[in-house]
Amino acid sequence: MRRASWWLGLATLTAIGANCGEDGSSATTTTGGGGEGGEGGGTGLVCDAPFVTKGPWALRVDGVSARVRWEACDEASMGGIMVTPEDGGAARTVASKATPSTLASTYGAPLNPSAPIDYAGTYYLHEAAVDGLTPGTCYRYALAADASRKGRFCTARPTGTAFTFAAIGDTNPALGTTDDTIAALLPHAPDFTVHLGDLQYYDSLLETWASWFPVMQPLLAAGAFLPVIGNHEYEKPDELDAYALRFFGDAGFDGTRSYHRFESGGVWFFGINSEEPFGPSDPQGAWLVAQLAEAKARPGFRFSIVSLHRPMLTCGDSGDLPDAFAAFHPIFEKERVLFVLAGHMHGYERFELGDGPVYLTTAGGGGVINDPSENLARPYCDKRVASGDYYHSVVFEVGAEAVIGKVVDQAGAIRDTFTTAIPAPP
Ligand SMILES: [Fe+2]
Known part of the structure; x- marks a missing residue:
């Protein structure tokens, strides 16, 4: 559909x-x-x-x-x-x-x-x-x-240990596809899920947080749930604090209630709130720059992943963030960021620039799918190697030498796969 x-x-x-x-x-x-x-x-x-x-x-x-x-x-x-x-x-x-x-x-x-x-x-x-x-x-x-209210979590893996995690974005359960998308993801048994923001949509006029939780519960129960903040967490004057941050603030460590870091298997994850300033000279961006360097210097470090709601690069029907890309891309390359994960543009995209991280847009969690190719004239769109207008999540299998990515649609079909080599320890 x-x-x-x-x-x-x-x-x-x-x-x-x-x-x-x-x-x-x-x-x-x-x-x-x-x-x-x-x-x-x-x-x-x-x-x-x-x-x-x-x-x-x-x-x-x-x-x-x-x-x-x-x-x-x-x-x-x-x-x-x-x-x-x-x-x-x-x-x-x-x-x-x-x-x-x-x-x-x-x-x-x-x-x-x-x-x-x-x-x-x-x-x-x-x-x-x-x-x-x-x-x-x-x-x-x-x-x-x-006792019928139950769940599962996995503690962080020792560095170098193989593990699987998932990414999903822009879940809008009232539209009727989030449940299938989650059901197709769960057989891949992720340790945890990174959510790319726009958790719930009051603006659809069809759902509330009270209706969101029962549909999302299978995913919440399957492993830790680690969201970043999106623009739809601000739909009501008090929504960010009364709901999104009350439920999911301090999802990781360090940072603040709305941005954080965590680690598993020697992979360091940084969740940024792209609704707040995050340039390298802003407090949040300065935190990210310092944390990326600190992580890279830690024993057992393998690579980092940065997650934020708004995509730095997209050829779809939303804005991009060229200034943020120009500022951070060299830093990401230097600090061994292998993936930058984003949501917001309701579709799927994968950019391979030839240096630095792979940029992924994964925002097919349930919001109405839009046009992922509306802005193909943007100067980097010749570097987009995969895209799609379908509901999906992304499974990342972190192995000894590479990360294997699988884009799983709402029927369980694999729509895109990619293999990203993990560099030798710094
Ligand atoms: Fe958004």
């Missing part, structure tokens, strides 16, 4: 509309209502035991620790998780800390009455800090409050 259908999206949302914690008939607590300055109406949040409204998901993973988060709608919610090594071993309980947030506005999906509403009210974000873990080991976890 070339383009998603709103009708299919409505059917999808109807199917998932019975999400725990949304409108129901056996309320124990009701809060919110229309919300001052909000939208969507409804009866307000209905908060039933076991009070879990979103998640769980994992992030901020290194070799010996991980964080597991979920949202509850009532202070009475039971905390903690049970953690078990995937390949067997003793289970243990890890307590969580709940942080309350009071959201002032209610947001609905005006064109989709069956979508659960993001109600104003007080929510409790639980975080379980799991430590003392074994490097290169995958773990299963389940919530003490509701």
Whole structure:
């Protein structure tokens, strides 16, 4: 299917509309209502035991620790998780800390009455800090409050160890293709997923964060989820802080709540917020330049990957970032960045310039696919070696000598493959 259908999206949302914690008939607590300055109406949040409204998901993973988060709608919610090594071993309980947030506005999906509403009210974000873990080991976890709410994460691999990770961008589950795209990705068993931003689209008028989570949950449960911030995380005045950063801030280490780094297998990942200034003289860009050099000097360093929402290079129907490219490309080449991953242009692109990193656009996670060849006159478009107008994710298999990339469409077909040699250690 070339383009998603709103009708299919409505059917999808109807199917998932019975999400725990949304409108129901056996309320124990009701809060919110229309919300001052909000939208969507409804009866307000209905908060039933076991009070879990979103998640769980994992992030901020290194070799010996991980964080597991979920949202509850009532202070009475039971905390903690049970953690078990995937390949067997003793289970243990890890307590969580709940942080309350009071959201002032209610947001609905005006064109989709069956979508659960993001109600104003007080929510409790639980975080379980799991430590003392074994490097290169995958773990299963389940919530003490509701054992059906569960997931998986893998600790960072020792340097040089083979591992697989995934990239996806611009997920817009209400349009009806994100679920298939995720289902096609999961058999590749990534340790974790890098999301290239534009997580959820209030602007589609068809979805909310409450409708987003159930569709995304299979991906959230499969491994750590490490997003960068896109422009659609700013659709409402409070969306960035009340939703995107409350859920996924501090996804990695160092940086700030909206940009970060993490590492696995000697590969260093840097997630940049391209909605904020990030030139080399801006605080975020200066951080990136310093961190790239610091990573390269660390024992066991193999290469780096930079992720940001807006593409520096694209021949599609969105803008490019020529100034950022001119400033960073030489730095990326010097500091051994092998890939620059971007979203925003709803399609797929791969640029091989002959020096420096491979530039990939992977923004086919569910938003309406647009024209990836609208601006072929841009001066670097003769260096674009692959492109496509299809829903997809990208699987990266990091091996001993090369990274093998596979572009997986929503039906599971491999649409593009590439092999990028890993240079010898510096
Ligand atoms: Fe975008």
